Amino acid sequence: MSRPGRFPSKPARVSINCFTCQNRDRSEWCNLDPSDVKVLNERKLCLAYAPGQMLYEQGEACEGIFVIEQGTVAVRKADKFGNTVLLRLCHAGETVGYRDFLAGGSHTTSADALVNSTVCRIGRGEVRALLDRNPALGLRFVQRMAQDLETAEDAILQTSALPVRMRLAHLLLMLKDRYGTMGDDGVLKLELPLARQDIAAILGARPETIARTLHALENDGVARFSGRTVIIPDLDLLLDEVERLPGP
Amino acid sequence: MSRPGRFPSKPARVSINCFTCQNRDRSEWCNLDPSDVKVLNERKLCLAYAPGQMLYEQGEACEGIFVIEQGTVAVRKADKFGNTVLLRLCHAGETVGYRDFLAGGSHTTSADALVNSTVCRIGRGEVRALLDRNPALGLRFVQRMAQDLETAEDAILQTSALPVRMRLAHLLLMLKDRYGTMGDDGVLKLELPLARQDIAAILGARPETIARTLHALENDGVARFSGRTVIIPDLDLLLDEVERLPGP
DNA sequence: CGGGGGTTTGAGTCCGTTCAAAATACGTGG
DNA sequence: CCACGTATTTTGAACGGACTCAAACCCCCG
Numbered sequence: 231m232s233r234p235g236r237f238p239s240k241p242a243r244v245s246i247n248c249f250t251c252q253n254r255d256r257s258e259w260c261n262l263d264p265s266d267v268k269v270l271n272e273r274k275l276c277l278a279y280a281p282g283q284m285l286y287e288q289g290e291a292c293e294g295i296f297v298i299e300q301g302t303v304a305v306r307k308a309d310k311f312g313n314t315v316l317l318r319l320c321h322a323g324e325t326v327g328y329r330d331f332l333a334g335g336s337h338t339t340s341a342d343a344l345v346n347s348t349v350c351r352i353g354r355g356e357v358r359a360l361l362d363r364n365p366a367l368g369l370r371f372v373q374r375m376a377q378d379l380e381t382a383e384d385a386i387l388q389t390s391a392l393p394v395r396m397r398l399a400h401l402l403l404m405l406k407d408r409y410g411t412m413g414d415d416g417v418l419k420l421e422l423p424l425a426r427q428d429i430a431a432i433l434g435a436r437p438e439t440i441a442r443t444l445h446a447l448e449n450d451g452v453a454r455f456s457g458r459t460v461i462i463p464d465l466d467l468l469l470d471e472v473e474r475l476p477g478p
Numbered sequence: 479m480s481r482p483g484r485f486p487s488k489p490a491r492v493s494i495n496c497f498t499c500q501n502r503d504r505s506e507w508c509n510l511d512p513s514d515v516k517v518l519n520e521r522k523l524c525l526a527y528a529p530g531q532m533l534y535e536q537g538e539a540c541e542g543i544f545v546i547e548q549g550t551v552a553v554r555k556a557d558k559f560g561n562t563v564l565l566r567l568c569h570a571g572e573t574v575g576y577r578d579f580l581a582g583g584s585h586t587t588s589a590d591a592l593v594n595s596t597v598c599r600i601g602r603g604e605v606r607a608l609l610d611r612n613p614a615l616g617l618r619f620v621q622r623m624a625q626d627l628e629t630a631e632d633a634i635l636q637t638s639a640l641p642v643r644m645r646l647a648h649l650l651l652m653l654k655d656r657y658g659t660m661g662d663d664g665v666l667k668l669e670l671p672l673a674r675q676d677i678a679a680i681l682g683a684r685p686e687t688i689a690r691t692l693h694a695l696e697n698d699g700v701a702r703f704s705g706r707t708v709i710i711p712d713l714d715l716l717l718d719e720v721e722r723l724p725g726p
Numbered sequence: 727c728g729g730g731g732g733t734t735t736g737a738g739t740c741c742g743t744t745c746a747a748a749a750t751a752c753g754t755g756g
Numbered sequence: 757c758c759a760c761g762t763a764t765t766t767t768g769a770a771c772g773g774a775c776t777c778a779a780a781c782c783c784c785c786g
Binding site for chain 1: 561565577616617628632633637640
């Protein structure tokens with residue numbers, strides 16, 4: 231039931247320079263004093279994760295936070311029966327594990343890389359110090375958390391009120407913003423970082439149900455699926471899926 | 479489908495003194511400077527809500543926040559099809575609407591009183607000023623939001639992985655902490671502020687399903703239900719409901 | 727006593743699940 | 757580069773939990 235597990239190996243250490251980091255002006259960590267960036271640059275630990283490798287695991291003590299330099303990371307939650315859901319995808323510039331850090335306890339989720347990803351780990355002490363010296367930094371985390379909470383509440387409503395097919399269509403519409411490329415012919419093409427069971431875990435459904443629903447969407451000409459590639463010939467058809475209510 | 483609606487009337491103005499408020503030391507607003515409390519006391523607007531009356535409605539501009547002095551408030555979210563869920567219950571000392579305020583936009587939820595409740599409304603400007611002068615206040619909202627996010631993520635997992643009966647048992651266990659009284663004979667008694675459809679809205683189920691599930695729990699001797707009163711003769715039986723996994 | 731909402735009960739249906747097996751993709755080692 | 761073993765995805769058939777629709781019931785209040 232749990233997805234990751236092919237790569238018990240550790241991520242490799244790599245070297246990244248904070249001053250030239252591409253995320254300098256789009257992460258929560260932008261606008262730090264040069265002196266703070268200097269400290270950060272010296273203290274941070276940069277790691278290269280292969281798909282399936284874990285950034286941290288549910289239940290572990292929270293020893294710091296993780297900033298994604300490149301790649302895609304899945305945040306998951308499991309219950310005592312072994313059920314898991316994929317709560318959200320995180321991308322370059324985003325900070326992972328900040329919630330558990332701010333709450334001060336141990337990790338309430340797990341995080342694993344979906345594709346090759348480089349991530350900088352910032353220790354507990356460094357985060358505290360930076361947070362103390364930069365009130366604006368804390369404020370940015372508040373904004374981020376408010377957004378995550380809004381997304382989570384939307385998911386609660388969706389999951390308990392809308393059928394899988396509509397949730398899947400909704401997911402594809404979200405994913406197209408980041409993973410979609412529009413061809414000259416007006417045909418939209420997505421290259422997803424997600425396996426079928428990841429899609430299932432996001433929607434709170436079984437992989438079998440996802441396979442069947444994808445098939446149904448193909449039959450109706452809404453999209454074509456081949457591995458992790460999605461072809462959407464007519465975006466309006468996909469938009470109809472989320473507009474038209476279940477019944478008629 | 480939407481629950482509130484019996485009381486289109488406005489809540490009545492009442493007068494409450496911040497200095498003698500019972501929530502002085504348990505709300506997010508504790509430990510303010512006396513000067514700040516003085517300003518708060520003059521500027522706040524205190525209102526008495528009857529069951530069903532709305533504190534604010536989804537889509538409205540967010541003009542401030544609401545601190546519950548007494549009572550119970552339901553925070554709900556609706557989608558464009560008219561589906562609604564009850565996201566959380568809030569009680570004396572808790573602040574409602576803070577998330578939408580911090581995010582800076584309009585309300586993404588609605589809030590309504592479940593029982594007679596008194597609530598203090600603090601305007602946008604006052605909150606900003608207090609937040610600027612008291613970094614600790616912001617920090618307390620962060621803790622609170624982290625907790626709400628954790629709860630929301632738990633709900634996502636529960637809703638998509640556990641059957642209604644187990645979620646209902648889980649809910650009763652949560653509610654007993656606040657609404658339960660233990661009799662001398664070891665019999666637990668709950669007096670809920672919730673109607674059947676509120677329970678349904680919390681669990682993301684239909685009222686009919688809740689009626690049937692309550693009936694099933696009675697048949698199995700786990701609990702007895704009469705109106706909003708719940709009798710739990712043996713807590714262990716209820717605990718079993720959330721421990722034993724669906725199958726056997 | 728007569729509404730009017732909320733709740734319960736009943737019957738039937740459907741969506742998504744479960745279980746099992748076949749088909750496909752994929753990484754590995756020969 | 758191909759063959760093999762494993763993991764993932766797909767398909768099929770059957771089940772089942774929760775939903776829908778509808779009617780009866782209840783309780784509270786006027």
